[in-house]
Amino acid sequence: MARMERLRGGLKTRDAPGSVRFVTFGCKANQYDTQVLREALGRRGLEETGPGADLVVVNTCTVTAEAGRKARQLIRRIGRETPEARVAVTGCLAESEPEILREIPNVEWVLGNGEAKRPVNFLRQIGQEVGPEELGIPAGITEFAGHRRAFLKIQDGCDKRCAFCIIPHVRGRSTSRPAEELAAEVERLVASGHVEIVLCGIHIGHWGLDIGSSFSSLLRRLVQVEGTGPKGAPVEWRLRVSSIEATEVDEDMVSLMAERPDRIAPHLHMPMQSGADPVLKAMNRWYTVAEYLEACHRIRASLDRPAFTADILVGFPGETDEDFERTLATAEEAGFTKVHVFPFSPRPGTPAAEMGSRVPPDVSRARRAALSEAASGWEEAFRRELHGARDRVVLEGFVGLSGRYQRVSIDPDLIAGVPPDAIDVTLECAVETATDGREISRLRGRPLELNDPQADRNTLPNQGHPTRAGGETTEFSL
Ligand code: SF4
Structure with missing residues (x-):
């Protein structure tokens, strides 16, 4: 009964929430969408907190059946652990299975992408009055x-x-x-x-x-x-x-x-999905292996040591051993420096979920392991190739990300005092031997001015950028 009253009254009657918690699943687009809502609710005075918040916004993903399962599991847990919290579910799962989500206790609002994409819509849906000042706020974050x-x-x-x-x-x-x-x-x-x-x-x-x-x-x-x-x-x-x-x-x-x-x-993430033409065709991708490789060669010819990263799906229905070997060879020729390997999992509602010739899970797992191992070797070789190169590292603490998408650490003593937000460095590849005898390389950054006092460092001063809680993310790829 209490729930029904709240549903009718929304947030503008009693129980107006003072605090909000955000949980985000999935891709960068979802992270961005959450930030839009964070700012909209922040403008209305809601304080962002963790578990125990009055309102929980769960921005979901449905890219795989597993992503949906994890989101449902978390929403149920929120209901068990904080029965007073009111839950608003947004994102792709809210779009694809609203009825199932509505049945979960505590879930009061299920807002698909159309309803939640614009903050004004979201606020209205959860019962907030929206005045003209909200309409005048520039779009975005x-x-x-x-x-x-x-x-x-x-x-x-x-x-x-x-x-x-x-x-x-x-x-x-x-x-x-x-x-x-x-x-x-x-x-x-x-x-x-x-x-x-x-x-x-x-x-x-x-x-x-x-x-x-x-x-x-x-x-x-x-x-x-x-x-x-x-x-x-x-x-x-x-x-x-x-x-x-x-x-x-x-x-x-x-x-x-x-x-x-x-x-x-100088970094491009270019999903390849497969390096075998029959599989690309079955996937309904629109290019051939030759066209994909032509693009890689063309781009590489114009840029200084660009980093190419990719997504590859292994174990797609009908993928043979020979197809997989071709994928390995294509990935090597493309010159990837990092590969995200995904084993195929049938997503209900897609054509692939209805396809026969399924690849046994153990074969998919073995292909994933083989490709991941090969990719580690390619990344290792790339790190060594970068030794002596100059790059700009965007720092978070004493570790940062280079332009070529490499994690780079900086010796705190070399940038004593307050660390800057970004720093131009010369990259040093340090090779260490692990306990099992394998060689592991790491990139370290040496601030440019330590190498060349005349160099124009272009180093940014510390800008005192505030760091505050960014909510919870379950799969946060940067
Ligand atoms: S290009 Fe293909 S994989 Fe990417 S979002 Fe569109 S349909 Fe999905």
């Missing part, structure tokens, strides 16, 4: 809580139909955010102290197709943003493109990356 690197979602949705993927069904067709709105958001994020802006979305290479533009023209616009930091002084900041399809990296984009290595990290 002003900071990415707790991080030096900020995600910026530039589009949502996808027009493709890969056989294994449910995402287009829950996020709809590709929709692009306006370039000027994004440029203004970059300015705000840099002003908040973020020195790396990671462009993300569901299919970012399709940015602009719905508004008569192109992703490379957006990049050209964004690199022109002259960033000023929290103290009003100009700062160096950079973009990272994150995940983009290899066949959508056009000549204009590669030229721009070559022209502005200071502004665009």
Whole structure:
């Protein structure tokens, strides 16, 4: 009964929450969407806390059946452990199985992507009155809580139909955010102290197709943003493109990356999914192995030691041993420096879930292990290749991420005092021998000025960027 009363009254009657907890599952786009809601509720005075909060916002993922299972499990646990908490479920699972979620005790609001994407909609749905001041707030976010690197979602949705993927069904067709709105958001994020802006979305290479533009023209616009930091002084900041399809990296984009290595990290994450043509065809991917490799060679020829990372799905229905061997060879030729290997798991509602010729789980596991081991060797070789190279490291503490997507540690003594947000370094590859005799390499950064007192360090001063709780994330890929 009490629950029914709350459902009718929403938050604007009694029990108005004073605190909120955020839990986020899944991809960068979801992390961004959570931040939008965090800022909207923060403006209304809700304090962000952990377990025990009055309101819990769970932003879910449904990319695999396992992701959905984990979200449901967590929501049930919240109900058991904090029965007074009211739960709002958003995101892709809320879109794909609202009825199941509504049955879970404590869940009061199930808001699909259409309802929760815009903060005004979300606030109204949970019973908050929305005045004209909320409507006048610029779209997007002003900071990415707790991080030096900020995600910026530039589009949502996808027009493709890969056989294994449910995402287009829950996020709809590709929709692009306006370039000027994004440029203004970059300015705000840099002003908040973020020195790396990671462009993300569901299919970012399709940015602009719905508004008569192109992703490379957006990049050209964004690199022109002259960033000023929290103290009003100009700062160096950079973009990272994150995940983009290899066949959508056009000549204009590669030229721009070559022209502005200071502004665009030399790293591309290009999902390959398979390195065998019959499997790509069965997956309904739109390129051949030759086309994928041609893109890799073309990009590599124009950039200085770019880092290529990829997603590969192993054990897709019908994948033979020979197909897998081809995938290994293709991945090696592509020159990946890191690979995220996913064993196929059938996602109900996708064509692949109905396909026969299933690969036994133990075979999938063995393929995953073999590919992961090969990828570790490629990453190891890349680290050694980087020895002596200069790079910019965005620091969180004394460890940071280089432009080429490598974790780099810095000796605290070398940057005594308050650590800066980002620092230009010469990379040193230190090789150590593990107890089992294997050689393991690590990258360390030596601040540039220690090597060359005349060098223009371009090192950013400490900007006193505040670090505060960024909510809970279950799978947070940076
Ligand atoms: S390109 Fe394929 S895998 Fe990526 S979101 Fe679209 S349908 Fe899914």
